Amino acid sequence: MSHTPIKFAYWVPNVSGGLLISKIEQRTRWDIDYNRKLAQIAEQNGFEYALSQIRFTAGYGAEYQHEPLAFTHALLAATEKLRIIAAILPGPWHPVVAAKQIATIDQLTGGRIAVNIVSGWFKSEFTAIGEPWLEHDERYRRSEEFIRALKGIWTQDDFSFLGDFYRFHNYTLKPKPLQQPRPEIFQGGSSRAARDMASRVSDWYFTNGNTLEGIKAQVDDIRAKAEGEGHAVKIGVNAFVIARDTEAEARAVLDEIIDKADPDAVNAFGREVRQAGKASPEGEGNWAKSTFEDLVQYNDGFKTNLIGTPEQIAERIVALKAAGVDLVLTGFLHFQEEVEYFGQRVIPLVRALESQHADPVAA
Numbered sequence: 001m002s003h004t005p006i007k008f009a010y011w012v013p014n015v016s017g018g019l020l021i022s023k024i025e026q027r028t029r030w031d032i033d034y035n036r037k038l039a040q041i042a043e044q045n046g047f048e049y050a051l052s053q054i055r056f057t058a059g060y061g062a063e064y065q066h067e068p069l070a071f072t073h074a075l076l077a078a079t080e081k082l083r084i085i086a087a088i089l090p091g092p093w094h095p096v097v098a099a100k101q102i103a104t105i106d107q108l109t110g111g112r113i114a115v116n117i118v119s120g121w122f123k124s125e126f127t128a129i130g131e132p133w134l135e136h137d138e139r140y141r142r143s144e145e146f147i148r149a150l151k152g153i154w155t156q157d158d159f160s161f162l163g164d165f166y167r168f169h170n171y172t173l174k175p176k177p178l179q180q181p182r183p184e185i186f187q188g189g190s191s192r193a194a195r196d197m198a199s200r201v202s203d204w205y206f207t208n209g210n211t212l213e214g215i216k217a218q219v220d221d222i223r224a225k226a227e228g229e230g231h232a233v234k235i236g237v238n239a240f241v242i243a244r245d246t247e248a249e250a251r252a253v254l255d256e257i258i259d260k261a262d263p264d265a266v267n268a269f270g271r272e273v274r275q276a277g278k279a280s281p282e283g284e285g286n287w288a289k290s291t292f293e294d295l296v297q298y299n300d301g302f303k304t305n306l307i308g309t310p311e312q313i314a315e316r317i318v319a320l321k322a323a324g325v326d327l328v329l330t331g332f333l334h335f336q337e338e339v340e341y342f343g344q345r346v347i348p349l350v351r352a353l354e355s356q357h358a359d360p361v362a363a
């Protein structure tokens, strides 16, 4: 098992309604005051990263959405060490605009921004904003060009690139980002096209929640492919965490979330996500096999099963690490309170288990 401590990130609630399509009471809010305080709690409690979301509209809930780059900048300005990953959607964004915005934010905030290149699954959103909708694997071909362009603009002078989607002729960005060689590039998606893109160009691959076996199969597949490409890629996995003092309490919260699910909104979301993995040539990928219950959490986060006592959750996190996972992306019902609880009660147990595994004699 890797000697590097597993990293923790949380989803920035820059979208209304939290991370659940459920009418259960959530104390999570999507405004900036709530989020500034949350970011400060997170960086003081063992979280290294936060991930903001991009959404232009949402017919299935998530009615209000703040723009992630602007929001990320505000959160970076309110924190000292947290790294924030801002979602960027090729199509609405052109790589030169993204590269320049991010370079400026990086300069203004001490070099702590990263990006998550998402490829789009929400056709109604693209239609609503007048963006052409590409078929599944074409979206990834565009995203890969987008990432190659970002890297080139950030690291080279006189950058030229002749792609099918983007073209550059001797372009020099000044100033470049503060981070050297450049900000980190994450990607979301788990279809064949998403994995292949990760194995060629992304620094990090983010996938939806899944069983340990489901995650291990992806890790092995991507790492083998990346090795063939001479590329290294790290893995982040989504999980909706319900940590409570007893397992019964945690399970009761999950039951209540599901009981209070909003069926119309869950089904509307379920219809929209058919444009994701299911629309790929192989019919696999994010949401391809999601049940109604899985869809109540936007990114299949219950499946990772970080639901139980701090001890149970810590053991499952270390098992994910043993399967090759580098980062756990967390979501919570009541973010401020639960990020703190997770940092106080779960992360120390993870660190203790990691050191036992690293040094079997001491164990």
Ligand SMILES: Cc1cc2nc3c(=O)[nH]c(=O)nc-3n(C[C@H](O)[C@H](O)[C@H](O)COP(=O)(O)O)c2cc1C
Binding pocket: 052, 053, 054, 055, 087, 089, 116, 117, 118, 119, 120, 121, 122, 187, 188, 189, 190, 191, 192, 193, 194, 206, 207, 208, 238, 275, 276, 277, 278, 280, 284, 285, 286, 287, 299, 329
């Ligand atoms: C952790 C994570 C975060 C994501 N964030 C966003 C987002 O903010 N906006 C968005 O439109 N899609 C987002 N996506 C969706 C992906 O970019 C991708 O379109 C989707 O997972 C379907 O991928 P697939 O068909 O390759 O499995 C995210 C996916 C993951 C796993």
